[in-house]
Amino acid sequence: MRVVIAEDSVLLREGLARLLDAAGHDVVAAVGDPGALVAAVRAHTPDLSIVDVRMPPTHTDEGIRAAHRLREENPAARILVLSQIVSGRAAAGLLTTGEGGLGYLLKDRVGDVEEFLAAIETVAAGGEVIDPHVVRKLLSRRSRVDELTPRETDVLALMAEGKTNTAIAEALVVSEAAVAKHINRIFTKLDLGTDDSVHKRVQAVLTYLGR
Structure with a gap:
């Protein structure tokens, strides 16, 4: 699998690259900002992009906005978003785009190597993987409509x-x-x-x- 990584933390970016390399995947680009992510995806057309939610310059939602842009350019783009926080809004907005092949995981999940590798393979194959904590938040918000x-x-x-x-x-x-x-x-x-x-x-x- 050919993968692009977008993560502003050098340690995590390098750690992900080594993990994927050890699993037999080809990291074709590892970048630290949303502009470089879009450029790398356009240049390499990877099987999967792994994207951090918060990246420069403001470290708020640059990663999500870049993911939306990639899906607008190519609805079939496979994207796995990593976040340090449970954001139902970000997940809901992204999951309504494109044609499947999306994932939203908390960064804590990366510590479980087998689970993480299974998640990227699912997303690359066109499936969807959502962190259970995010699912609970989405369901909680939906129930509030009844209130x-x-x-x-x-x-x-x-x-x-x-x-x-x-x-x-x-x-x-x-x-x-x-x-x-x-x-x-x-x-x-x-x-x-x-x-x-x-x-x-x-x-x-x-x-x-x-x-």
Whole structure:
């Protein structure tokens, strides 16, 4: 298997490269930033890319955004994302792209060599591997849809139809200010956080559609 690694920690990047090499895989590129990742994938067309969520320059979601870009360019690109944190939002957003061949694992899982190698083979073959901790967080958020009030559910349903706040206000015969308050409460109840790099409206709709 030909693999590209994108990880800004030199120690982890080199460790992954040696692990994969020992398992008989060919690491065609090992890079430390999202721009180099995209360039390496374009140049080598690997069987799998292993991508860290947080990379330079801001160390927030550069890896996820680079993964989205790769899937936009090639929906069949196989990508395994590694993260130090449980982020249901990041997983949900990525798993709705492309044609399978995706994985989201916590970095702790890399310590279990057999499990990690099995995961990369599954993803490279077109399957999906999601860390159980991430699955639990996704299921927990979906259950929160049932905690919304009837009016909040109506607002979210109209959001899922692609309606703007103005259109929602007209449909429900309320003010736009009231709609905005409902939406903010929806975001809070669905635990979408305060990260402005995440499109909370899209994530709320994905949660609603996947409940």
